Amino acid sequence: MNMTNNTILVTKFILLGFPSLGWLSHTILCALLSLAYAGTLAGNLCIVWAVLRDPHLQRLPMYILLGNFAWLETYYITTMVPRMLSDLVSPGIPISFLACFVQFYFFFSLGATECLFLSAMALDRSLAICHPLRYSVLMSRQLCWALVASCWLCGFLWFVVPIILISQLSFCGSNTLDHFVCDPAPWLAASCTSAPRTEQACYALSSLIIFATVLFILASYGLVIRAVLRLPAGARRLKAFSTCTSHLAVVGLFYGSVMVNYVNPAASGSSGKVVTLFYTVWTPLFNPLIYSLRNKEMKEALRRTLLREL
Numbered sequence: 001m002n003m004t005n006n007t008i009l010v011t012k013f014i015l016l017g018f019p020s021l022g023w024l025s026h027t028i029l030c031a032l033l034s035l036a037y038a039g040t041l042a043g044n045l046c047i048v049w050a051v052l053r054d055p056h057l058q059r060l061p062m063y064i065l066l067g068n069f070a071w072l073e074t075y076y077i078t079t080m081v082p083r084m085l086s087d088l089v090s091p092g093i094p095i096s097f098l099a100c101f102v103q104f105y106f107f108f109s110l111g112a113t114e115c116l117f118l119s120a121m122a123l124d125r126s127l128a129i130c131h132p133l134r135y136s137v138l139m140s141r142q143l144c145w146a147l148v149a150s151c152w153l154c155g156f157l158w159f160v161v162p163i164i165l166i167s168q169l170s171f172c173g174s175n176t177l178d179h180f181v182c183d184p185a186p187w188l189a190a191s192c193t194s195a196p197r198t199e200q201a202c203y204a205l206s207s208l209i210i211f212a213t214v215l216f217i218l219a220s221y222g223l224v225i226r227a228v229l230r231l232p233a234g235a236r237r238l239k240a241f242s243t244c245t246s247h248l249a250v251v252g253l254f255y256g257s258v259m260v261n262y263v264n265p266a267a268s269g270s271s272g273k274v275v276t277l278f279y280t281v282w283t284p285l286f287n288p289l290i291y292s293l294r295n296k297e298m299k300e301a302l303r304r305t306l307l308r309e310l
Contacts, residue, residue, distance in 0.1 A: 012094035013171075013190070017087050017180040018273065030088045036285050037081045043288030044070035046302060053308070054301040061144035062124055063298070066291060068148050069117045073284040076110040079103055080181045080280055087180060094175070100182040105163055107181060111258070111279075113155025115213040118251060120147050121291070122220035125247075130227045158209060165198040180273060181280070214255045221248055246290045254283045 021029065051057045051067030058064070080103065086093065095103075127138045166184065169191045177186040184202045188195055224244055257278035 011097050012175060013097070013100055013182075014092060014094050014176045015083070015087055015180055015182070016176055016178050017084065017091065019091075026088055030085060033081055033085055033088070033281065036281050037077060037085075040077050040281075040284045040288070041074060044074045044284070047288055047298065048074070050298060050301045050305055053305040057297075057301050059141065061139045061141060062121075062128070064141070064144050064148065065117065065121050065124055066298075068151075069114075069121065069291070070288060072110060072113055072117060073287055075106070076114060077281065077284045079107045079110060084180045095182070097171075100177075100187075101163075101167060104166070104182040104184070104187070105159070107183075107280075108159045108163075109156045112158040112209050113151055114254070115209050116151040116155050118254070119213045119216045119220075120151055122217040122247075122251075123147075126220040126223050129224050159202075159205060162198060162202045162205060165195065165201060169193075169195060169198070179276075181276065183276070210255065210258055214251070217251055250283060250286055250290045253286070254279050257283075 018026070018029065047070035048067050051063050051070075057067075083095070083103065124139055124144075128135050131138055162184070166187060169187075170193075171187075171190050172192040174190060177183075177190060179186045184199070188199055188202075221244055225241075228241060228244065257275045260275045
C-alpha cells in the first residue's frame, strides 16, 4: 500500500474466493478444479494437435474454426484456474494491481472472443447444412481465415474502453476482492470514488456482445433446424438433430450463466461466483466433447496422427 495525502492507496489485492467453505469443501473443490483443468487442457490440445497435424482437417473451414476455438478455450481457462487453485491451497496471498489488471484484460477479451467464435461456428454450420452445394464458395479457406482473424482482433479490442477507464481508478481502504477472479464488480466496489461511466461502459459492452451474438447463433441454428426438418426421416436427420441439440445445450449453458453475471449487475457475491464457475470451468471442459471429440472425422484424424507419431 502507498500513502498519498493521508489516504492509503491499495496496490495489491487479496481474492477471497470461497471463504465460507470448510477445509473439506476446499479440498474437494480443489480436486474437482484440478481434474476439470487437466481434462480441458487434454481435450482441447488434442483437437489443436489433430488440426495442425492432419492435412485433411487443415483444408476444411469447420476444423480451422474448431482448432482456433480449442486453442482459445485452453487460454481462457488458464487465465483463472491456476490462480484459483493457488488461492485454495494457500489463501491470503496478494495479487498485484498489474497482475490483476492483466488477468481482467485477458479474461474478458477471451470471453468476448469466445462469443464471436461461437457465432462463427454457428454461421459455418448454417451454410454447410442450408447451402451444401455452394458451401465451398460461401465459406472458402480465405474467408474462413479472415473470419478467424476478425474474431481474435475484435475480441481483444472489444473491452479496450472499460479497461482504460478502470486502469485510471485509484483504490483505497479494503484490499479484499470478494471473488476468485479479477472481475469489474468487486474492483469498482473497492474504488475510492464512484465510477458510474466505467460501470455503464462495462455492462453496456457486455450486454451488446452477449445479446448480438446469442441472437445470431439462435437465428443460425433456427435455419439449420428448418433445413433438417426438410430431410426425410432417418439416421441422417436424427444425427443432425442430435448435433444441433448438443451445440445449443453448450450455448445455453455458456450464455445463460454469462447473462446472469454481466447483464444483471445485481448478481454478485457467492451466487455470482458459482455462476462464474459454469462458464469459466465447466463449459471449456464440455466443449471439446460436444463440438469435436464426438465427431467421427475428428476421431479418425486423432487416430491417424497417433499412428503416424508412433
